[in-house]
Amino acid sequence: MAVTTGKSFVGRFGVHIAVLIFVAIWTVPTLGILVSSLRDKDQIIASGWWNSFASSSQTEAGRLPPASVQVEKDGKFVLEGNIFGDGAARDISAFGVKSAAPTQYPAGTTAELGDGVTLQLNADGGFVMTSPKAFEGARGQRVYYASSAPPKFTSDNYKTVLFSEGIGRSFMNSLTVTIPATVIPILIAAFAAYALAWMRFPGRALLIAVIIGLLVVPLQMSLIPLLKLYNGVGSFFGVPSKTYLGIWLAHTGFGLPFAIYLLRSYIAGLPREIMESARIDGASDFEIFVKIVLPLSFPVLASFAIFQFLWVWNDLLVAMVFLGTEGDQIVLTAKLNALLGSRGGDWEILTTSAFVTIIVPLIVFFSLQRYFVRGLLAGSVKGG
Amino acid sequence: MADVTLRQVKKSYGSLNILHGIDLDIKSGEFIVFVGPSGCGKSTLLRSIAGLEEITSGELKIDGDVVNDVPPSKRGIAMVFQSYALYPHMTVYDNMAFSMKIGKESKAEIDKRVRQAAEILQLTKYLDRLPKAMSGGQRQRVAIGRAIVRNPKVFLFDEPLSNLDAALRVATRIEIAKLKESMPATTMIYVTHDQVEAMTLADRIVVLKEGHIEQVGTPMELYKRPGNLFVAQFIGSPAMNILPATIDKSGSPTIVNHVGGRKATVPIATPASAKGASVSFGVRPEDLMIATGADYLFEGTVDYVEQLGEVQLVYVDIGRADLPLVTKLPGNVEVKRGAKLRLSANAEDLHIFDADGHSFSLHSAEAQAA
Numbered sequence: 153m154a155v156t157t158g159k160s161f162v163g164r165f166g167v168h169i170a171v172l173i174f175v176a177i178w179t180v181p182t183l184g185i186l187v188s189s190l191r192d193k194d195q196i197i198a199s200g201w202w203n204s205f206a207s208s209s210q211t212e213a214g215r216l217p218p219a220s221v222q223v224e225k226d227g228k229f230v231l232e233g234n235i236f237g238d239g240a241a242r243d244i245s246a247f248g249v250k251s252a253a254p255t256q257y258p259a260g261t262t263a264e265l266g267d268g269v270t271l272q273l274n275a276d277g278g279f280v281m282t283s284p285k286a287f288e289g290a291r292g293q294r295v296y297y298a299s300s301a302p303p304k305f306t307s308d309n310y311k312t313v314l315f316s317e318g319i320g321r322s323f324m325n326s327l328t329v330t331i332p333a334t335v336i337p338i339l340i341a342a343f344a345a346y347a348l349a350w351m352r353f354p355g356r357a358l359l360i361a362v363i364i365g366l367l368v369v370p371l372q373m374s375l376i377p378l379l380k381l382y383n384g385v386g387s388f389f390g391v392p393s394k395t396y397l398g399i400w401l402a403h404t405g406f407g408l409p410f411a412i413y414l415l416r417s418y419i420a421g422l423p424r425e426i427m428e429s430a431r432i433d434g435a436s437d438f439e440i441f442v443k444i445v446l447p448l449s450f451p452v453l454a455s456f457a458i459f460q461f462l463w464v465w466n467d468l469l470v471a472m473v474f475l476g477t478e479g480d481q482i483v484l485t486a487k488l489n490a491l492l493g494s495r496g497g498d499w500e501i502l503t504t505s506a507f508v509t510i511i512v513p514l515i516v517f518f519s520l521q522r523y524f525v526r527g528l529l530a531g532s533v534k535g536g
Numbered sequence: 537m538a539d540v541t542l543r544q545v546k547k548s549y550g551s552l553n554i555l556h557g558i559d560l561d562i563k564s565g566e567f568i569v570f571v572g573p574s575g576c577g578k579s580t581l582l583r584s585i586a587g588l589e590e591i592t593s594g595e596l597k598i599d600g601d602v603v604n605d606v607p608p609s610k611r612g613i614a615m616v617f618q619s620y621a622l623y624p625h626m627t628v629y630d631n632m633a634f635s636m637k638i639g640k641e642s643k644a645e646i647d648k649r650v651r652q653a654a655e656i657l658q659l660t661k662y663l664d665r666l667p668k669a670m671s672g673g674q675r676q677r678v679a680i681g682r683a684i685v686r687n688p689k690v691f692l693f694d695e696p697l698s699n700l701d702a703a704l705r706v707a708t709r710i711e712i713a714k715l716k717e718s719m720p721a722t723t724m725i726y727v728t729h730d731q732v733e734a735m736t737l738a739d740r741i742v743v744l745k746e747g748h749i750e751q752v753g754t755p756m757e758l759y760k761r762p763g764n765l766f767v768a769q770f771i772g773s774p775a776m777n778i779l780p781a782t783i784d785k786s787g788s789p790t791i792v793n794h795v796g797g798r799k800a801t802v803p804i805a806t807p808a809s810a811k812g813a814s815v816s817f818g819v820r821p822e823d824l825m826i827a828t829g830a831d832y833l834f835e836g837t838v839d840y841v842e843q844l845g846e847v848q849l850v851y852v853d854i855g856r857a858d859l860p861l862v863t864k865l866p867g868n869v870e871v872k873r874g875a876k877l878r879l880s881a882n883a884e885d886l887h888i889f890d891a892d893g894h895s896f897s898l899h900s901a902e903a904q905a906a
Binding site: 423425426428429430431432433434435439443444447448 | 586607613614617625639686
């Protein structure tokens with residue numbers, strides 16, 4: 153292979169580098185979202201996801217216990233205990249008593265706070281504070297310390313978004329929209345493509361031209377007239393204006409020109425002699441379609457299914473127009489958009505929701521990628 | 537089992553006429569080969585018989601019934617295509633069973649007939665394979681098997697050997713010949729542009745040109761007594777030498793003056809009115825031999841020699857550089873470039889054609905018949 157390309161080592165090296173760069177550009181943000189979605193909420197704020205496997209260092213403030221718990225020992229008043237109380241222990245690297253210098257003293261050393269008062273804070277959070285005079289006041293001494301927390305991964309974010317933020321429901325809504333909106337156009341387009349490729353009837357060329365023409369009609373232009381038409385028909389039959397049926401029909405309509413175009417060019421490229429042979433064998437047009445054309449067109453059906461599935465899954469505009477924003481109708485993209493507004497600062501919610509949204513396209517892409525590539529070639533290279 | 541009769545069959549696409557009134561009687565059990573250059577309409581004619589093309593006018597009968605408007609599957613025909621046209625997603629078994637499944641035959645009957653056909657074509661052990669796992673020759677056998685299973689009255693072959701390599705072509709050709717022998721009652725119609733296939737397989741050959749039938753006859757008739765210049769040059773390889781000539785003496789035999797500057801006596805009758813007329817004088821390369829005596833037909837210098845081992849093709853310049861004379865001489869005769877060569881031929885192997893390209897021998901035969 154390498155020899156047949158006829159390129160120098162440097163040239164091939166360059167290609168590989170370029171591929172690596174593209175892969176990195178694509179993979180790194182995805183990985184970032186995945187890692188962030190699994191991290192603890194506080195750690196997301198403290199450090200970037202690329203630091204998530206190292207202990208994160210953060211400066212915190214704590215307060216020593218009030219004077220009431222002091223004991224007198226060897227003529228000195230002593231406060232002893234652990235700054236973390238009963239909470240999880242962390243590693244303290246340095247501490248201080250002024251907010252201007254929160255890491256003034258290394259952990260384990262004894263700090264002179266003036267007037268003979270000393271404070272020793274150990275790495276495990278244990279502290280000893282001594283004073284020649286009795287401590288006073290209801291509030292204890294304020295202490296700042298730099299601690300490093302071990303990396304902490306959790307699936308809590310997923311539990312939260314799926315069950316209490318409504319992403320789980322939206323996920324099901326998106327599937328409810330996407331699966332029929334993928335299957336219906338394929339069914340219609342496959343029949344249409346066979347007829348346009350292999351059956352002779354008057355006006356066929358004109359019909360093909362019209363379909364090609366529809367490919368260039370912008371979706372945005374037809375959106376509102378379509379909605380008006382649909383609402384008109386809907387009120388005539390007494391159905392509500394925002395229904396799943398409506399969005400299935402809308403996506404079917406928007407997907408059909410491309411579907412028919414793609415499938416027709418593939419089906420027209422199937423060998424004529426196979427159809428003729430089947431005709432001599434006694435097969436009707438319908439039998440030829442079902443028994444010969446459909447099985448042979450599987451690669452292009454799969455690749456169109458991928459296109460349509462991804463497009464519908466990622467669609468926001470059509471969903472906003474044809475579906476409501478209530479819990480039982482809101483799709484993932486719209487929900488994500490809503491979350492951006494209401495939970496804009498909560499990165500753990502946003503990254504987790506985003507990852508839930510992209511997981512389906514990822515699965516679809518990786519499980520069907522060989523059809524994806526074949527489908528892209530469908531127009532140029534004879535398939536099969 | 538079935539006669540095929542064509543009466544004034546015409547086919548045109550819009551104003552473009554492909555077939556200009558074909559009349560042909562094919563007898564039951566005959567092996568007929570349609571042959572002709574590309575674009576002569578031979579495939580269109582076959583596809584019209586199959587029903588894949590509608591004929592524009594005329595009448596087509598299979599087994600006595602007019603089938604102009606009968607769909608292909610009801611005509612009692614089976615067709616083998618150049619590209620095999622196997623269903624790529626079906627096993628060999630399913631390929632062969634397809635027509636019977638469509639016809640809703642019983643499972644037992646399907647199985648019996650598929651296995652029978654597979655037996656004939658030695659495909660039994662490949663029945664579970666997909667076409668893509670088979671060689672070209674095997675695929676073509678499957679295509680033939682699919683046709684046999686249909687138990688047709690008429691077998692149609694559309695250039696079935698064109699996609700095979702040379703060795704397989706010979707082997708498959710012999711298989712088709714044997715197949716025909718094993719089904720003597722089945723009519724077979726075979727389209728090819730390869731005259732070797734036509735000569736070896738056919739009971740009768742139909743030579744087509746530009747939508748007309750040029751001549752119909754047994755292979756040897758076409759070879760020995762071509763009806764016109766086109767057939768004369770199309771059948772035989774290398775093609776017959778054709779030289780301009782004038783009739784020196786009409787009657788029987790005829791004496792002509794050809795451009796080589798010699799006279800030739802041809803034992804074919806010509807009408808008296810033909811004296812002095814321009815004609816075409818033809819002789820096949822393989823009928824020419826090196827003259828031994830003083831009586832010779834051509835004299836010239838050897839221009840070029842193609843040695844093929846068994847034979848050699850010698851191009852002789854007889855004074856007209858644009859009309860080199862081709863001769864096929866035994867490979868062991870030493871012929872040098874630039875050498876003088878005298879060639880002769882048996883009188884009965886000479887042909888003359890009138891200004892329209894028709895053979896005089898055919899004319900006289902028709903005249904006698906009338």
